[in-house]
Amino acid sequence: MDATSLARHTCKVFVTAIALIFLSDAVLAQAQSPASTQTQTQKSNTAWPTKPVKFIVGYAAGSATDSTVRFIGEMMQRYTGQSVIVENRPGVDGNIAAEAVARSPADGYTALVSGNSTHSTNVHLYRKLSFDPEKDFAPVATFARVPYVLLANPEKIPAKSLKEFVAFAKANPGKLSYGSAAVASRVTIEQLKSQAGFDAVNVNYKASPQAMTDLLGGQIDFYVADIVTGMAQVRAGKVVPLGVTVINRVSTAAEVPTIAEQGYDGYDFFSWLAVWLPAGSPSEAVSGMNALINKAMQSEEGQQYIATRGLLDFVGTPDDLHVLQQRDTERWGKVIKAAGMETH
Numbered sequence: 001m002d003a004t005s006l007a008r009h010t011c012k013v014f015v016t017a018i019a020l021i022f023l024s025d026a027v028l029a030q031a032q033s034p035a036s037t038q039t040q041t042q043k044s045n046t047a048w049p050t051k052p053v054k055f056i057v058g059y060a061a062g063s064a065t066d067s068t069v070r071f072i073g074e075m076m077q078r079y080t081g082q083s084v085i086v087e088n089r090p091g092v093d094g095n096i097a098a099e100a101v102a103r104s105p106a107d108g109y110t111a112l113v114s115g116n117s118t119h120s121t122n123v124h125l126y127r128k129l130s131f132d133p134e135k136d137f138a139p140v141a142t143f144a145r146v147p148y149v150l151l152a153n154p155e156k157i158p159a160k161s162l163k164e165f166v167a168f169a170k171a172n173p174g175k176l177s178y179g180s181a182a183v184a185s186r187v188t189i190e191q192l193k194s195q196a197g198f199d200a201v202n203v204n205y206k207a208s209p210q211a212m213t214d215l216l217g218g219q220i221d222f223y224v225a226d227i228v229t230g231m232a233q234v235r236a237g238k239v240v241p242l243g244v245t246v247i248n249r250v251s252t253a254a255e256v257p258t259i260a261e262q263g264y265d266g267y268d269f270f271s272w273l274a275v276w277l278p279a280g281s282p283s284e285a286v287s288g289m290n291a292l293i294n295k296a297m298q299s300e301e302g303q304q305y306i307a308t309r310g311l312l313d314f315v316g317t318p319d320d321l322h323v324l325q326q327r328d329t330e331r332w333g334k335v336i337k338a339a340g341m342e343t344h
Contacts, residue, residue: 055112056113093183125341162259
């Protein structure tokens with residue numbers, strides 16, 4: 001091979017080598033890019049929270065809502081290493097807490113813990129609210145349902161079933177009385193009255209224990225209580241269970257049929273507990289908080305927690321909460337208006 005041929009050959013080898021180097025770099029970059037993207041996604045998903053989170057609860061310390069969100073807070077601290085503060089601001093059916101959060105900075109670190117009262121029923125019960133349940137909040141997550149059981153005092157109502165109860169109520173129009181300590185307990189009975197076609201007199205109470213005391217004492221004839229409280233009195237032989245208010249039977253009261261299965265199709269009433277952030281909060285705060293709440297409630301500890309407290313699993317997406325809020329605003333509103341429930 002002469003000098004000219006050797007030079008040409010050497011040049012070709014060099015060009016080929018350079019091309020291979022660039023090709024290998026491109027292949028390597030392409031192979032690494034998904035991992036790089038994944039790393040960026042992971043970082044963005046873990047960017048929240050970077051400081052303590054505050055839950056403002058619309059109910060008193062020791063309530064089911066309060067104790068459950070404290071459990072969630074403990075789990076969130078375990079998952080993230082960030083502190084979670086729970087502040088109780090009870091009063092006016094949760095409106096005080098809702099107003100406080102609506103006026104808080106929309107930075108994703110102050111959240112409202114409430115339920116269907118502030119975001120579905122109060123708009124029908126208060127002539128003027130200091131907040132807009134739709135416009136002032138970003139839905140985050142539901143975390144539990146509270147089922148109820150309809151109870152009768154056996155010394156006042158000779159009924160062992162819902163059918164017998166309704167027959168007795170129809171035979172004594174306007175003579176029976178029932179207690180209501182919250183909007184949910186009132187609405188559940190008003191809906192049953194409407195579907196079954198009987199009349200009874202409502203007696204308002206400031207707290208559930210007072211209503212239960214009067215049911216046991218015979219001052220009122222029937223009452224809707226949460227499952228845990230109600231079934232404790234059933235098993236003590238003091239009251240008769242007539243039906244649970246949710247669509248499916250509840251494991252902690254498996255022997256009690258639902259109201260729906262006893263001839264009242266579609267009857268499905270329960271309170272629900274949820275979390276909202278102020279409107280305009282960062283999307284990563286909404287999604288991050290939703291993921292942590294769902295993780296806590298779906299964990300083995302979370303499932304044990306709700307089972308021992310008579311709650312029902314109820315996790316979902318922010319959109320699920322928004323749809324539920326709109327549905328119950330309309331559905332409960334119809335019952336409230338039809339019953340002529342007083343406004344404030």
